[in-house]
Amino acid sequence: MYNNSISIWAEKLRKREVSSAELTQFFLKRIEKLDPQYNSFITTCNEQALAQANAADALLAKGDAPALCGIPIAHKDIFCTRGVLTTCGSKMLANFVPPYNATSVENFARAGTVTLGKTNMDEFAMGSSNETSFFGPVKNPWDKECVAGGSSGGSAAAVAACLTPGATATDTGGSIRQPASLCGITGIKPTYGRVSRWGMIAFASSLDQGGVMARNAQDAALLLSTMASFDAKDSTSIERPVEDYSHTLNTSLEGLTIGVPDEYFGEGLNPETATTVQAAIAEIEKLGAKTKAIQLPHTKLAVPAYYVIAPAECSANLSRFDGVRYGYRAELKEGEGVEALYVRSRSEAFGDEVKRRIMVGAYALSAGYYDAYYAQAQKARRLIQQDFVEAFKEVDLIMGPTAPNPAFKIGAKGNDPVAMYLEDIFTIATNLAGLPGMSIPCGFVDNKPCGLQIIGNYFAEGRMLNAAHQFQCATDFHSFEPADIA
Numbered sequence: 001m002y003n004n005s006i007s008i009w010a011e012k013l014r015k016r017e018v019s020s021a022e023l024t025q026f027f028l029k030r031i032e033k034l035d036p037q038y039n040s041f042i043t044t045c046n047e048q049a050l051a052q053a054n055a056a057d058a059l060l061a062k063g064d065a066p067a068l069c070g071i072p073i074a075h076k077d078i079f080c081t082r083g084v085l086t087t088c089g090s091k092m093l094a095n096f097v098p099p100y101n102a103t104s105v106e107n108f109a110r111a112g113t114v115t116l117g118k119t120n121m122d123e124f125a126m127g128s129s130n131e132t133s134f135f136g137p138v139k140n141p142w143d144k145e146c147v148a149g150g151s152s153g154g155s156a157a158a159v160a161a162c163l164t165p166g167a168t169a170t171d172t173g174g175s176i177r178q179p180a181s182l183c184g185i186t187g188i189k190p191t192y193g194r195v196s197r198w199g200m201i202a203f204a205s206s207l208d209q210g211g212v213m214a215r216n217a218q219d220a221a222l223l224l225s226t227m228a229s230f231d232a233k234d235s236t237s238i239e240r241p242v243e244d245y246s247h248t249l250n251t252s253l254e255g256l257t258i259g260v261p262d263e264y265f266g267e268g269l270n271p272e273t274a275t276t277v278q279a280a281i282a283e284i285e286k287l288g289a290k291t292k293a294i295q296l297p298h299t300k301l302a303v304p305a306y307y308v309i310a311p312a313e314c315s316a317n318l319s320r321f322d323g324v325r326y327g328y329r330a331e332l333k334e335g336e337g338v339e340a341l342y343v344r345s346r347s348e349a350f351g352d353e354v355k356r357r358i359m360v361g362a363y364a365l366s367a368g369y370y371d372a373y374y375a376q377a378q379k380a381r382r383l384i385q386q387d388f389v390e391a392f393k394e395v396d397l398i399m400g401p402t403a404p405n406p407a408f409k410i411g412a413k414g415n416d417p418v419a420m421y422l423e424d425i426f427t428i429a430t431n432l433a434g435l436p437g438m439s440i441p442c443g444f445v446d447n448k449p450c451g452l453q454i455i456g457n458y459f460a461e462g463r464m465l466n467a468a469h470q471f472q473c474a475t476d477f478h479s480f481e482p483a484d485i486a
């Protein structure tokens, strides 16, 4: 029963076959017992969770509770949670307890969900392996010597090991899709602006987008319908009614055209990953969709453009961590002033990858270099976006690999930032264009999970989840699970 889907748990809760308090205790016990092996949680919220569960049970007893009422979930530790430690994976915020909830957290609370805890992540969401966390790496439940992917590795590993039926996550350049792929689960990053960024600690604001992880597309649809909202507190939030993504899951794929980009099957892609993903696309064809080869000619500019734009934005966003307003404050020596307070607090509390990005970003934005780097990167970003605009004139969805390789060994890429950055070659372009993307399990490479990436046009989340659900009705890759989690 540990592996029941959210929709099954929701039905059992409604029929009162199980109470939210029992369910919550069940998952808290699993976390306590199994998580020392994975390190997927930074904080668990035992007391608060049981209080939320009791409140949910009272609502359920009345009979008109929202769909997710009483369901336990986990939040990535980038979302501010009132009264609960929110670290963003950093020593800088290792003591930060926010006085408010992020809008996403609030949306889930209003729907009656229970917060089991806060999941581990790369420091300030910078990374592809969850090795930059101040709280230590997350281990992949499929192979504990391997990374879980990043930056939402904690959420992905927790869902894969069934320590929670679902989790929130964020994706700036691939951080929902890549760990979902490496951990064999379903993850979706919606269109930029669909999920509020308010209370979600900022990394690169023009790219950051919240989303969800679950064991299948049906559950992801339930979670995303609750998380998405218009939010006046986020100036990039889009005022548009939220769809109930569960309603369109069963639409036939007959007549759908799937674009398969040539650029996503070239250099850098593990050949076994390529054949596994191609087999998955063939399966989608069997369900009635047609495929069409397409070109996204500026794909090669995505990683270089991202690694100018994301650091530039992060250097501005992270300037707020100054030892005065939030988090860590260095101890000053006799005679040291405010300058030393800034320098030493930031030097002592940020990790290497965060420092590297701040330096690159500050350099790229400095007088004399702005036009050479930042302005060029913005031009590349527009070309990448135009590629997608052209492609979506001819196709309904785009499919390809999520990550170039299956999960790699912890430590294998630690000293090579560029090798790490290339983990996201297939995911970054969607963030630059603001498009929705998702990853679903589609097979195994080296006995480790492999993900199929589905990219949609703006606000095509319903169609993406529909295609994913139809694939999952016809295949069982999403129901495999790691060996020792029972």
Ligand code: GLN
Residues within 6 Å of the ligand: 125, 126, 127, 128, 150, 151, 170, 171, 172, 173, 174, 175, 176, 203, 310, 424
């Ligand atoms: N791996 C990418 C990076 O390191 C993307 C991270 C993310 O999506 N948050 O920036």
